[in-house]
Amino acid sequence: MAKLFLLLFTLLNSSFLFSQENTLGNEYCQIQLISTEKSPSVNPPIKNLDKEQVTLLEIPAGKSRLRLNCRLDEQGVFTFGNDEILDVSWEALEVKLVPLAASSPSFLLPTGTFSIDFVFLTHHNYKQNFVWEPIVTFLNASLLNNITMGVFYGLCLTLILYVFFMGRVVGDTRFQFYSLYVFCAATFFLLQEGQLNIFLQQQSFLLSHQFYLLFAGFTVFTAIVFIVRLTDLNTTWPKLTRYGLEFGAVVVLLMSVLMLFLNHNELSALLGSAMARVTLLLMLGILTLVSIQAYRNVQSAKLVLLSLVLMVIAMVFRTVLHDVNPFLQRYSLIIAFAVEAFMLAVAVSERIKSIQTDKILAESQANTDALCNVLNRRGWDKKVNEILSEQKIKGGVICLLYIDLDNFKQINDKWGHDTGDKVLKVVSDIIRNQLRSIDSIGRVGGDEFVALGIFYDRTEAENLVIRIQKRLQAVSLHIDKQKTVEVSASVGHVIYEEPPKGAEVMLSQADQSMYQIKRASKQG
Structure with a gap:
């Protein structure tokens, strides 16, 4: 008896499910173009909307009336793109059509059998997409x-x-x-x-x-x-x-x-x-x-x-x-x-990046002496101000050297200006090699060079002065492997344990120190 009831229940349940599936399978939505601006009455084929699938329908230019026919057992959503639509309106006499707040025109479709007319206004012929899908x-x-x-x-x-x-x-x-x-x-x-x-x-x-x-x-x-x-x-x-x-x-x-x-x-x-x-x-x-x-x-x-x-x-x-x-x-x-x-x-x-590189290159060229590849007067003034700012913030001892080649005019007169230029390049390299990588060298006159550095104490600064003075005391330069040019230089210097008054004052004091040494050398 129990098995009989179980079999009967199974049959009834299967019959119910089959009936429900059959009913749901009868759901449909169809779209049809029923009139256009040029043809008030047309009879084109009806297009079935497959659930959750995009259906395309050719829409002519101007005003067109489309009819949506549906029979639904469950509420759904009808939506379409509006890229080409100038204006859209709808008429739903049988049911209440609820527009949804969505990115494209979307409407909540009720259950039952109903028809809704949509009026599209467009500029040209195009294919309109329509979708019917579950909520x-x-x-x-x-x-x-x-x-x-x-x-x-x-x-x-x-x-x-x-x-x-x-x-x-x-x-x-x-x-x-x-x-x-x-x-x-x-x-x-x-x-x-x-x-x-x-x-x-x-x-x-x-x-x-x-x-x-x-x-x-x-x-x-x-x-x-x-x-x-x-x-x-x-x-x-x-x-x-x-x-x-x-x-x-x-x-x-x-x-x-x-x-x-x-x-x-x-x-x-x-x-x-x-x-x-x-x-x-x-x-x-x-x-x-x-x-x-x-x-x-x-x-x-x-x-x-x-x-x-x-x-x-x-x-x-x-x-x-x-x-x-x-x-x-x-x-x-x-x-x-x-x-x-x-x-x-x-x-x-x-x-x-290219503009920035060009800008940096142009800035570097504007601050660099073209002959000796050291700072020119513009670049030198900028560097001095940076060092002064650093000393005010971090402290330290500033050392400025003023270097003037002795009898450089005679070198030009004897060997020519081309040789003189080569002497200046070699001398700038000699000075650079005596400096630390963080120190600076510049050319502020024809044969006048300056060197600048900031040190932890006065002894370090004085050691730099002694090193450059000895190196430039008497130098034999071999130019073009044919000429030997004897060169010497007068090296003046000033050391500041406290921030000086400014770049011009520093340069003037270092210049005076250099001339004192040059006069003493001539008198000696």
Whole structure:
């Protein structure tokens, strides 16, 4: 008996489950284009929406009415992209349709059998994507999308601030154009992906298609201006970039501004089409010129070229191969831009590093005596002030030596100025070899050198003075392996255990000390 009841229970349970599965299997959603602006009455085939699958439907330009027919046992979500839609409205007489706060137009579908009409307004023919999915699937996908886009916006903000302030440091406005470009592009994607829909009312101007196209224009304009300057196109082809690329970018920007004031009509559709075509021509033009610059090994051109190629591939997936992979169709352009922005930031960093290197080299050359490769008067004054500041903070003993070659005019008269220059180079090397690596040497006159160091005590400073005086007391220099030139020098010095009054006072006192030694040597 027990086995009989168990068998009966099993059969009833199986029958219930089969009935439930059969009922759920009868759920459906269908989408149909029922009228267009040019054809008030059409009878195209009905497209079934497979649950959790993207369904594409060809939508003509102008105003189109679509009908969604559903029979649901469980609530679901109906959603579609709004990249190409200028305006959308709906009519649901049989049921209450609840719009959801989401990045793309999304609606909570009730249970039962019902029909809903949607009216789309578009500029041109395109394939519209539709999705019917369970609530849990929709929430998970929305969460993943918002997190992904949040990371993307965070990356953009980081790059904007990094390059902007680096550009301010080096004083180069080209890098501020990069920050402006990334800002415009990030705003363009923010409007395209619809994260603002979650926070703003649907009627807000900030969510309008015109505002979206405005930032498309700004993105094209700032990208052209930045890339032209980063890859030196404006110096290589000044007229072509000014009257071709930059003028074209201005035209695209002006068309996007003009479309702010136009409602849907033939003129706005024409402007939208023209804007797309001019943008394509600009991309081809700048891709060609950057390719030539990359071939010529112009700095940063190869990185820029690679980033442009990535963007072109992404646009192909976005516009032509949209049936290949839904993920790539949605995120390829965003991923490509993120990679492009990062690569351009690397290119900018390389250019900043080059500018800094050139600046350091120019600063070094401005502070260095070209003949002897020691500090000149400008560099010397700067170094003295650094040593004085160090003594005030850390203490120590400063030693300044003033070195003047004896009878150097006679060397020039006898052997010539070329030999005289070589003598100066050798003498500067001799002095440098007697100094520590942290000490400094400079040339402040024709045959006058100075050496400076800061020491722990007076004895160390005096030892340096004695060492250089002995080394320069009498020197035989072999010039060009043919001439032997006898050289000597008068070495004056001053030692400061307390900070002196200034660099000029130090130099004057050391100079006086040198002349005293020179006079004493002549009298002796």
